[in-house]
Amino acid sequence: MAKPTFYITTPIYYPSATLHIGHCYTTVAADTMTRYKKLRGYDAYFLTGSDEHGQKIERSAAAANMEPIKYVDKIIASFKELWRKFDIDYDDFIRTTEPRHEEVVAKVFQKLKDKGDIYLGAYEGHYCVSCETFFTESQIKESQGKCPDCDGDLDMVKEESYFFRMDKYADRLLKYIDDNPDFIQPVSRRNEMINFIKQGLEDLSISRTTFSWGIPVPGDPKHVIYVWLDALTNYISALGYTKDDPRFERYWPADVHLVGKDIVRFHTVIWPIMLMALDLPLPKKVFAHGWILVNEGKMSKSKGNVVDPMILADKYSTDALRYFLLREFIFGSDGNYSEDILINRINVDLANDFGNLLSRTTAMLEKFQDGEILPPGEKTQYDDELLELFQTVPQEMAEAMEKLEFHNALAAIWKIIGKANKYIDEAAPWNLNKNGEKDKLATVLYNMAEALRFATIMLTPFMPNTPAKVWAQLGLTNNQEIQTWDSLTYGKIPQGIKVARGEAIFPRLEISKEDEEAKKAEAAAAKAAKKAKKEAARASQKAKAEEPKPEITIEDFAKIDLRVAKVLTAEKVENADKLLKLQIEIAGEKRQLVAGVAQHYSPEDLIGKNVVVVANLKPAKLRGIESQGMILAASDKEGLELLTVDKITSGGRVK
C-alpha cells in the first residue's frame, strides 16, 4: 500500500535583509511537522524557498553595484546556511528566479488571461517601494502620508497594469470557507477573512512597468509580473505543475501552508482564487501563526530589536532553540521573547527535568547494576501511574500535533518526564539497593529507562540531534527497532543492554546574581503596576463615558474658520451609502465637499440650504473625491441634523 502523503510549506522569504528568529520559528515548525509525519510513516514533503523579484531587490542590487541575481545569490546562500544550522531538512528549496518557477508563472498568467480573468487597466496609488505595496488614501491617513508598514516614503504612481478579476470568484470562495471549517486557522483569522471577502473584492493589480527585475508578462514584456501572482505560484511550480511531474499529482493539494498572520489574506483570498481560476484543488489548511515580540513590540530593523538566530545558534544548541521556539510560544498567538525567558526554559525543562533524568538514570544503573538494564522484576506500588502515561501520552501528543499545537505536544511529553522524576523519589532506588531489594530495584531502573525511551522517541521530530546522544548513553544506539513510533509500548528494552553515562546533554546555563536580583525587582514592580492599572481602570469606568475635552483658549478656537455656505448642488457618490458630493458657495467662492450624511438627507433636501462649514480644513479625499471642508451637524443616537441658518447669507462668520 502506498504511504499517505503530507505536503507542508513555509512562506518564501524575501532576501532584503537577514532572517530573524520569526522566520526561524515558522521554518522550524514546518520541519518538525515534517519529521513527525515521517515518523508516523507518511510520505511527507516539505517546501521552503525565497521570493527574489521586485523593485526593492533591484534597487538594493544597484546600490551595491551588483547584478540582481548575483546580489540575491549571496543572500540565499546565507538562508541555506541558517537552515543547515537548524537542521532544517527541506525536500525542496524554490527560488522564484529559477527557470523552473518562471516558466510556470508565465503559463499561469497566460492561462488566466485566456480565461478572461486578466485584463489591462491602469493603476494609481501611493506606493511603498520597500514593502512593494500600494496604499489607499485612508490607509495612509494615520501614518501621515508615510508607509503604514515601514514608515518609509511613498511614491505617487500611476501606471498601466494588468489586473486579475477577483470578485468573480468571491462567492465560490466563501462557500469553500464555509464548507471547510479547518481551512483557515486559527478561527479568529477565518472570521476576519469572511468579513473581508463579504465587503467585496477589488481586482488585483498583477503587473508593473516601473521596474524590470521580475518575470516578463507573456506577450507584453514591458510589464513584469508583480509580487503575489509570482510568489504564490511557488507552491505548485516547485512540484512541477504543468510539466507532467509526478510530484504534482502526488502532493497537491497542500496539507498545510504555514504563514505569518500578516500574509493570511494573500493565502486565503488571492491564492485560492488563483487556484479556482486554474481549476486546481485548494490547499487543505492555511495556518497563521503569531509573531515573536520583543519588549511587547514587533521586531524591526529601525527599532534595533531584531533577534538574529545565527548569534543564538552560536551560544545555545540548536536543539534547545528549536525546543524553546515550539514550547514557549503558543503557535497561533503572539508571544514575548527575551534571552532570560530562553535561558529559563532551557534550564528548567531541558537541563533540570530531561537532562538530569538521563543523568540520574544512567548514574544509578552504573552504581547499582553495573550499568546493565535488567528485566523488570517485582512490581512496586508506584509503577502504575507511570505505566498509565506510557499508554496515554503518545495519543495525546499525536492529537496536539494534528492541530499544530506544538506547545501542547511538548507539554504532553513532559508529563512522562515529570512523572519519572517523581517516581524515582517515591520508589527511592537507593533505598532498595541498600536494603538488598534487587528485584524491585531492577523494575524501577527499567521503568526509568523506558520513560527516557518514550520521551526521546516523541522528541525526535523536535530535536534532530539529541536522540542519538540519549541512545548512546542508554546503550541503545544499535537498537533502532525500539526507536520508532510503533515501538511506543512498554517493555521493549531487551536484555543485555549496558548504559554508558556521558556528558550532560543539556548543561545548566548560568544566570548572574545581578540578573536574578533585577528579575525580582521587576516582578515586584510589575505587580504594583498591575494593581495601579486596575485601580485606574475602575476610576475611569466610574467617570462619565462622555469625558469633557481639555480646555482650550479663545485663540485655539479662533483658528477654526467657520462660515455659512450655500449648497448649490448635491448628488450621491457612486458605490457609497453614506456620502454625498456637494458643490457649495462661500461668499462667491465655489467649493466641492463630501459629507457623510446620505443616510439622513437626500440630495434635493440640501440644495439651497445655508449650512455651516469649516472653511479652512485641510482638503482630503474620500472615495477618491476631494473634499474641501466639512459641514457641521449635530448627532445623537436618534439621528443627525445639519446646522443651518435662515437669514445670514453665504460667507457669514460663525463664532
Next chain:
RNA sequence: GGCGGUGUAGCUCAGUGGUCAGAGCACUCGGUUCAUACCCGGGGUGUCACUGGUUCAAAUCCAGUCACCGCUACCA
C-alpha cells in the same frame, strides 16, 4: 463607525453552570542524596475587569460599562 477577539495568581495560560477556582514558571519553607545547587513535598499569592440580571447554584449564561488587541471602512 462596523465586525470579531481578549480581560482568571507577579508572568504564560487552562478552566463554558455544581466539591474551599487550577497548571507551569517565579517566590518561600521543608525533605532527599541517584543526579546537572538537581529532584520531591508543603505554603501564600486571586473582590475569575466592573455593574446589574437569570438560577437552588455563575469565572462560566444574559444585558450594560471600562480597558486592550485584530480586521475593516464611504465618519473631513
